[in-house]
Amino acid sequence: MRRTSKLARIAVGVASIALAATACGGTSSDSDSSSETSGDLGLAIAYDIGGKGDQSFNDAAYAGLQKAQKEFGYKTADIEPTEGETDADKEQRLASLAKQGYNPVIGVGFAYGPAMEAVASKYPNTTFGIVDSVVEGDNVASLVFAEEQASYLAGVAAAKATKTNTVGFVGGVDIPLIHKFEAGYKQGVADTNPKVKVVSQYLTQTAEEGGFSSPDKGKAAAEGQIEKKADVVYQAAGLSGQGVIEAAAKAKVWAIGVDSDQYQQEALSAYKDYILTSALKDVGGAVFALAESVHDDKPLTGVQTFDLKVDGVGLAESNPKMAEIPGLTDAVAKAKEGIIAGDIKVKTE
Template sequence: MRRVSRLSQVAVAVASLALAASACGKTSSEAAQEEGGKEQGSGASSSYKGKGIGLAYDIGGQGDQSFNDAAYAGYTKARKEFKIGGVDMEPGDGESSADKVQRLEQLANQGYNPVIGVGFAYAPAVEAAAKKFPKTTFGIIDDNTVKADNVAGIVFHDEQGSYLAGVAAAKASKAKHVGFVGGVDIPLIHKFEAGFVQGVKSVDPKIEIEKRYLSEKPEEGGFASPDKGQNAAGGQIEAGADVIYHAAGLSGQGVIQEAGSQKKWVIGVDSDQYKHKALAKYKQYILGSALKDIGGAVYDLTKSVVEGDPRTGERRYDLKSGRLGFSDSNPRYRAMKDVVAAVEKAKQDVISGKVKVRTAP
C-alpha cells in the first residue's frame, strides 16, 4: 500500500518521517522546504497549543480539481491566517478503515488539532480516534453520524447547489437534452442527482435527462477514474445531451475533458473548476460549477479550535449560509443573461423557502 503525506513545514519533517514510517508510506515535503517555511505557533490565541491542522484526504487525493482540492484551499488559508503548521495526507489505494484510523490517530498523537477527515468514509475512523483522543477536535466532511463531544460533523445541502446546476443546464441546453454523471451510486450522490433533476424540470418538464453512475462502491473507482468519466460523458453526448453535470470527484476531470473536446457544455462541482489550471484547455466549455465551500468549512472549524471555542456537533451549510452556490467565472456564462437571471431567481426561491429541494431521486 502506498500512502503519501505532504508536510507544509520544515520543522515538522523529522516528526513526519516517524509518522510515515508507522503508516507504511513516505513523506513529500520538498516543495515546502524549497519555500523556506518554518512551523510557527498561532498568533490568534495564547490558549492554542496544537501543532496545526491535520488533514486526511478522501479517494482521489489532492489534485482532483474538486472535492479534496476544495478542502486543501481551506487548509492553506487557515494555516496562513493563523500562522500554524499542518500536515495533509493522501489515502492509500484500496485501504481499509483500520488504515484510516491509524492515520487519524497518528495525526492526533503528534499534536495536530483539529484533525479532519475529508469524506464520509472516515466516519468509523473519526469515531474510533475521537474516543482515544478526547482533547483533540475532529472534523468529518459529508457525515453527521459520529456523535461525540469532540467531533464536528460537517454536512452540506448538496441538493440545493445541484438545483441551481439543473436550472443552468436546462436554460443553456439547445437540444433540450442534458446529462448527469455521478461518481458512486450512494445516498450522498443521490442528493446531487435529485437536486439537478428537479432544477432541470423546473425549467422544462419535457427536457430529457441522461443519468449514469460510474460504480456501485467507492473502492471500485467511481470517484478516482477519469477514464470512466470520459466514457460516460461520451455516451451521454452520443445519446444527444449537450450539457452534462458531474458529481464524480477526480473522475469528473474525464467528464470535463470529453465534453470540452466535443464542444459541449459541462458543469463542474464542489470547487470553481473553471479556475483550475489542469482544466484550462476546456474551461471555455465549463458553464459553471455547483460550489460547495468545503474549504470554508475547514477554515471555520480550524478558526474555532485556534480561538479556543471548538465548534463541534452537526455543522450544516446551505445556500443561505453562503457556503453553497453556483460560480459565474466563465464570461460566456455571464453573457447568457437569461441563464444568469434564472439561476439567481432559483437561488432566492430556495433561500426564501418558496422552493423545497428534494434529497432523493
C-alpha cells in the same frame, strides 16, 4: 442526538490553488496509544479517494488548510490515502495525527466515518472534523452541505443552456451522498423546463471500484451521454469528473463542474471554454471555520450545515459566457432567492 451547535458563517475563496506542496508525513505504527502530545501543532487533514490534485473536493479542503496556515502561522499536515486501504488504516492515520498534537484533525469524506467513531473518544482533547458525514461525539464536528441546493441551481443553468433538450448527469459512486446531487439537478431542470430530459449514469457501485478516481470512466460515460444528444453534462465524480469535462470539451458541449470553481482551475484550463459553471461546495470554508474555532478556543461540535443561506454552497459565475445565454442569470438568481426564502423545497433523493 445532542443539540447542534450554532454554525459559524465563514466563507473562504475557492479560486485556483497551488498544487506544488507535497503531502506531509505518513501514519504512525503506535497510534493505538491514546496519549496526546501536549500543545497544538495546528490543522491536519486526511484526504479522501483521489487525493490532492483532483481539482475538486480534496483541493477545496486543501485551500482551507492553506488559508488557516497563512492566517494562524502554525504547522499543518495533509496526508494522502493509500490504494485499497481499510478502516483500520484510516483509524491509524487519524490517531497518529492526534497523538502528534494536531488540532483539529479533519477526515475529508464520508469514508472516514467508522474510523472517526473509533478514534475520537480516545483523544478527548483533540477536536475532530468530518466532511460529508455525521459522527456522534463530544469532540466531533460534522461538516455537511446542502449539495442538492447547489445542484438545483446547476439544473436551472443546464435547462437554460441546452439546445437539444437533453442534458446529462454523471455520478461517481451510487451512494446517498451523490443521489443528493442528482436529485437537486433533476428538480432544477424540471422546474425550469419540463421538456428537458436528464440522462443519468453512475460510474461504480462502490468507491473502491474507482468511481471517484478514474477520469477514463468519467470520459466514457460522458461520451455515451453526448451520443444520446446531451449538450450539457453535470458531473459529481471527484477526480473522474476531469474525464467528463475533457469529453464535453472535445465534443464542444457544456460541462458543469462540481465542488470547486473548475473554470478557474489551472489544470483544466485547456477545457475552460466549455465549463459553463460549477456547483460550489465550500469545503475549504468549512475546514477553515473549524480551524478558526479551535484557534479561538471555541471549538465547533455537532452538526454544522453549510447551505445557500450561509454561502456554504452556490453556483459559480466566473465564466462570462453564462451571461450570454438568454434568461440564465436571472433564472439562477430567482431560484436562489426561492430556495433561501423556503419557497422552493429541494429534494435530496
